[in-house]
Amino acid sequence: MTLPESAPSAQPPTPSHGAGGGSPAPVPFRARSWTEYGYLWLLLLLAPFGLAYAVLAVALTAGLAVTVAGLWAGGGLIAGARGWGALHRGLLRQTLHAEIAEPPPFHLRSGFWRGMGSLLGDPTGWRALLFLLASFPVALAGFVVSTVFVSTALAAVTYPAWYRWLPAQQAADGSWHRGAMFGDWFVDTPPRIAGAVAAGVVLLFVWPLLTRLFTTLMHLLAQALLGPTRASLRVAELRASRAGAVEDADARLRRIERDLHDGTQARLVAVAMQVDEAREHLADGETAAASGLLDTAHASALETLAELREIARGIHPAALDSGLEVALRTLAARAPLPVVVEIGPGVEQPRLAPAVESIAYYTVAELVTNAAKYAAADGVAVRVEREDGVLRLQVRDDGRGGARVVTDGAGQRTGLAGLTERVRAVDGTFELASPVGGPTVVTVTLPTSTRP
Incomplete structure (x- = not known):
């Protein structure tokens, strides 16, 4: 199913944990090992100040709770x-090349109480304070x-060069020695x-492993407390999906408006003009000319009616009134391949929500169209199953494959990208497997929200 937007998209390289990881030198002499050690130095300089800030924020908030208005200062420290x-995320990014996603931005609510509540209840701020407390002992x-x-390790490796300058010491047997005792x-x-x-030498090779252990622990701690939570990521994904669904609906409305204006409206105007002209011919007694114009107007009216039916089918297929199964079988009968x-059994028992039925129908219709238009497929197999509150669609074609989901730089959502956004808008999933040479298999899951 090779689509116009199927060109492979450029993916940013995954950053490695540390610099100079590709050096063939032994581990102690890699730049990465010393960069990680330098990170521990910087972290030690910041950790006491971070601990003091966290203790101050918690103590001040608790101490000023009785003043109410003073809670603004405590809330400011929490949000601060x-x-x-941000400082620790930047430090990890600059020293260890470890990327941590930004948490959701802070929004101060309007009003005295609401504003104070947004400061005191900022989860990102509290998680950052917890990081400052937990990172100090680490x-x-x-x-x-x-x-x-x-x-x-360095002292032991260089020991032969400097042990002679150690002060002489007397052993229990009275002998004198110069060296470590x-x-x-x-x-x-x-x-x-x-x-x-x-x-x-052994300690020198163990040292980078211990250093890596602590820097990895700091990375995991920062990722858990300084990055976005799963809930916030899900909210952001749903917002993006909703925005995509809104854009898709707006594009569809504009397309319908354009079709009505450029096609149907123009044909109706032509019919009206032909009827007026026929009326004039009838008034002049030219019945033959009037009859020809009326025949043309009648044919144009039939074509306009057919166009209106196509537009109405694009808004809501009439076959969906009888359920998803009838709609899909009707679609298969009209398909160009x-x-x-x-x-599967029980797909429509109980009846699916109208939005789910519509998304399922248009998803299959789009994939069948793509298989016929772009993938040069000889046939398509559609399987629909329902289980544990999930509707599962699988569309498989035997075309040349190579399909990719790509959104262009302008953010336009068309083809597979539009389908992906539409499915995610209802908390569904869209999976594409399309190796070059085929086959292309698209698996879509949708929640089976039923009518009340």
Whole structure:
């Protein structure tokens, strides 16, 4: 089902967690490892101030609760925590190349009480405060553990170069030694020095893994508390779907208006003029000319009636009055290529909501049209099932495939993109599988909201 908008869309590259990840050098010498360590340094500098801000916001809000008006200050601090969230998201993006989506923007409601409530009840602000509280121990532990490991590793690796300058120490047996001491055990013999270097190399390779552990933990913490919630993402998706449905409905109304103005209206004007001219011929006794004009007007009126029926069918197919099954079988009978329709048991028991029936019908009609017009298919198979409150449509054609859902830069929704928006507007799903060479399989699920 190859559509005009089926050209592959350019997808932005998925950012990797860290810089220089493709370097063939050992892990401790990658730029990514030191970038992550630098991130822990920056995080340690910010974490105490963030903790102080979070404690101040909570304490001030609780302390000023008795003054009511003072809650505006506490609410301002809660909403202001969004700035800390933006700072940490930017820090993750600039240092670790970890993208975290922006939460929904803050909207201050009008009115004293409503405005105060929007500040105090800002979920994004509270989640940012929780991040500031939770990130402090993680930042502190990450910095301390990472610094201890890298310092110890570098000291052990370079131990042969500097241990001679350590002060001499006397062992329990009276002998003197220069070197690191562990109890009564000194690292000053070649085997022990080699062991220290080997231990340093091991620690040096373990250090990036520990650093990655803490930076990944911070990333997950930020993603959970500083990004949008599933509910807000769903709301944004529904808003976008609703906007697409509104645009689709507006485009359809404009198309109907254009068809009526340019087609039907022009034909009716022509009929009226032909009738007037025939009347003049009758007044002059020219019955033959009048009869010819009336025949032409009659033919034009029939054509206009056929156009009106087509326009009415585009608004609401008459076959849908008898249910979705009858409408789909009627559609299959009129299709320009063989269409096999398989309806599962109980699809219309109870009757589907009119909006669901209309979306299901137009989805199948659009896909059948695309299969015939663009995919050079020899046949289409349509299967409709209903189970657990979901209507499932599967449309399969044997065409050349390669279909893609693409919205152009101007935001215009046509073809498969328009179908996707229409399905999502009622909280449905649209899945497309169309490898080059075919077959193309489209699976649509719609909620089976029934009439009250």
